[in-house]
Amino acid sequence: MGKTYLKYLPLVAGGVFLSILITSCKKDNSAPTPVSVTPAPLATLGLYEVDSGIYKRVFIPITKVGTQTVAYYSVFDTGSAGMTIDATGILPASMITSSGITVTGDSVTVNGITVTSKASMIAYGNAQSEIQEFGNLAYTTVTIGNQNGNITTSRIPIFLYYKIVDKLTGQKQPAHSNDVFGVGPGLSYANTAIGSPLSYFKSGTGATSGFKLSMFSNAAFSPNGTYVANLLTIGLVPADIGGLTSFVMHPRSNTSQWGYSPDIPATIRYNGQNVAATVLFDTGTPAISTIANSKATSNISSLPANTPVTITTGQGFTYNYTTSSTNNLTQVALPSYTGDPRTIFSIDFFIKNEFLMNYKAHEIGLKNN
Template sequence: MTKKILLSLPKLFGFLFIILAFNSCKKDKTTTPQKPTVNPVTLGLYEYASGVNKRIFLPVTQVGTKAVTYYTVFDTGSSGMTLDADGILPASMITSSGIQVTGDSVVVNGITVTKTTGIISFGDNLSGTKEYGNLAYANITIGDQLGNLSLKRVPFFLYYKIVDNNNNKFPAHSSDVFGVGPGTSYVISQIQSPLQYFETGSNLTGGFKLATLNKSMFSTAGNYVSNLLTIGLTNTDLSSSGFIMHGLSRFNVGGYSPNIPATISYSGKTIAATVLFDTGTPSTTVIEDKLATTAIGNLPANSTVTVTTNQGFVYTYTTTSTSNLTEVQNPANTGDSRTIFSLDFFISNEYLTDYGNHRIGLKNN
């Protein structure tokens, strides 16, 4: 008996070892790392004005390994960042016919430039620009020494040429855009808002809030205004902070659209409309009315305009000679059926985009 017991002990220990090893491996394979809790990031923007035109700018201070200082137009009306290649890529790579890429892609200064090309248009048939360039990827830093945020491997449009409707070429970096719309680029579907690459952790929803702009801070100096942009949304932002939420429609091209069904009242008439609230439109709101004639043009000062969305958000404003400028167009003239509200809208209203649930929030202030 003693001999049999001694012979069995190694087999028993080996069996137990196999069980423990199996359980240990099984546990490792099924364990999922927990996402950390993170806080929203709040950044300032620069408010700039030249005559009746207003802009808000977000600095970009790192692209790949390249330290830069470019002031990009913060644009709720488009999706994706566009940057001029001048000063980012070696001059030898940039020619009048395009960016030189050998093979499928090339990595320069920590920036992956692909052979995928496109033309991105801004504006309408009456006034617009076109950018020519390539899909690229890079880590970027937005903001500056007053507050900043790093985002990893952001797809963006790296352009080598920008022209107006008459094919006049603009200077380098004269139209860098930071598009934060909820969809994707109509030209290159990989490109979307860089803010979608913010790590939300376990407690936040992807998206941003834009506080009301400070009217008195717009100037040719480009004044820094703190705490305008909050990246990452809390449950409070989405449920009990007073925003009226608008669900967005998804399309095969462009993804989720920021355009919202509404009605617009002006000059004693009310029309059905699709509206876009666009920080990238610097001065003039354009009401698209298919029954309008070219004789209507600009609404006179002291005209009252009211927009009412399909979810009951209401905003009324009065035009002046220097602000809330508004014109009426027929879509046949502009090639665009949307009514586009200019940056003046954001002086009186808060704005929220919820990427996670595909919604836009609007709030009177």
């Protein structure tokens, strides 16, 4: 039915007009029926599982940056915070030089992206293997996902880099070879204005800011990449984080400078010894888990195949695995050698365990199956 506008209604006889007035003045004593809203996630997206020999990666599709439609794949990384992406193919080539991104004044806006003059560097890895990205703080909208399902962020801070270098060799790396989609709970080491892209989504009624990661499929990893649907759920519902959740929740501590830490206190047992550890569960580590042990007898050594390893967190989560020649590869290292005091478990952990990040309550949930 079309709209009816009062100014076009003809005047009516007094009796009818009076009955309308009387009816409109009656009070309705019945209570309004409450509207029930079932909390729901914002989106459920698929990811790509890729391998090359012992190395495994999980990528999230980036299909639009600002007004630019693109087709890039970023490493889905629970071990860092903030999105980094190469400026090549996103900014005009004339803006990208060997020494930086050209920005006149405090900022410049192009292709729906505001690039600031705040330049910095971010490094991934450790003292024995480090990749460095050089670029600028920028603000834009980003669409993640593909034709099977996608969602667009509000205008968020990202790190737009123009150069990527292997620190040990000094060699410049190919464009977009280290695009990172960091979903950790803290702030980016490139610029503390940058946090996880997923943390900026506004959850619906009854839902909570965060995400849930289903177990990766070991069989789906392939050299050409396999799209696996429904791996990433954006937005948490009460069943995910309430009293009936089967996740073991781990409250995170605020480091002040870098925000909330993704590292979890735990005990690692292997070869008959217990090692107190601060553990990072890291989808961004593609192959080899590293147990940091200040009492190790060598700088770094690999655990033999068929070595049992047990992880027990301070909150009671326990996970057991056994090393092999192709999966769950694990090494023991002196922190003084790697420059990193943390124990880092690789992407293999996520093949047997689910992972949850609650940005609002600053908690990480772990669940094994």
